[in-house]
Amino acid sequence: AIQMTQSPSSLSASVGDRVTITCRASQDIRYDLGWYQQKPGKVPKLLIYATSGLQSGVPSRFSGSGSGTDFTLTISSLQPEDFATYYCLQDYNYPPTFGQGTKLEIK
Amino acid sequence: EVQLVESGGDLLQPGGSLRLSCAASGFTFSNYWMHWVRQAPGKGLVWVSSITNDGSGTNYADFVKGRFTISRDNAKNTLYLQMNSLRAEDTAVYYCVRDLDPSSSSGYWGQGTLVTVSS
Numbered sequence A: 001a002i003q004m005t006q007s008p009s010s011l012s013a014s015v016g017d018r019v020t021i022t023c024r025a026s027q028d029i030r031y032d033l034g035w036y037q038q039k040p041g042k043v044p045k046l047l048i049y050a051t052s053g054l055q056s057g058v059p060s061r062f063s064g065s066g067s068g069t070d071f072t073l074t075i076s077s078l079q080p081e082d083f084a085t086y087y088c089l090q091d092y093n094y095p096p097t098f099g100q101g102t103k104l105e106i107k
Numbered sequence B: 001e002v003q004l005v006e007s008g009g010d011l012l013q014p015g016g017s018l019r020l021s022c023a024a025s026g027f028t029f030s031n032y033w034m035h036w037v038r039q040a041p042g043k044g045l046v047w048v049s050s051i052t053n054d055g056s057g058t059n060y061a062d063f064v065k066g067r068f069t070i071s072r073d074n075a076k077n078t079l080y081l082q083m084n085s086l087r088a089e090d091t092a093v094y095y096c097v098r099d100l101d102p103s104s105s106s107g108y109w110g111q112g113t114l115v116t117v118s119s
Helices: none
Strands: A004-006 A011-014 A018-024 A033-038 A043-050 A062-067 A070-075 A085-090 A102-106 B003-007 B018-025 B034-039 B044-053 B058-060 B066-071 B078-083 B092-098 B113-117
Touching: A004 A085, A004 B058, A018 A085, A033 A062, A043 A062, A043 B113, A070 A085, A102 B113, B003 B034, B003 B092, B018 B034, B018 B092, B018 B113, B044 B066, B044 B078, B044 B092, B058 B066
Parallel strands: A011 A102
Antiparallel strands: A004 A018, A018 A070, A033 A043, A033 A085, A062 A070, A085 A102, B003 B018, B018 B078, B034 B044, B034 B092, B044 B058, B066 B078, B092 B113
């Protein structure tokens, strides 16, 4: 199975900061990567599909990039509602695998 | 409006069985692969099982293979997960997911149903 490794596992930041979360795949997954946001007690929400596609309704401060094995999720200017846990997901090869999550906390 | 409504979660003892259901509405159910993803308390997301749009193909995570069975009834717009020989480590919220493909923008998750396995 392809392993997805996110870094950092947790991150403290302030409102207005620019934040980058990284996801590394254990083998080439082309562009077959998505990013989810999950708030406590809530359903995961798709933010980014196909590495850089912005899901409908998601603010433009979220962006994704990368290819092959290295991918990033960037939040250009953190807002209070962005403090959550973020997961990457691949299904280039079965089984689909998620990263372990990055918890974004308020500094 | 797209809706996925899971049901069937419960508290049961190790070794028990349970069937989860996911009622779909607001879209053409038979057009989509469907999936179950679980999340243990305080832990991350883990894929459990997938089924093709016509039900002809299924996939399972190794840790449920031989114990869980995914199925669907396209006439009833319903997805199922039959869970047998349950273990404490199967305790989780189980989400029904439409189109988990990360290259697609049509993914949609249900609210989840809690399965607790404890003696």
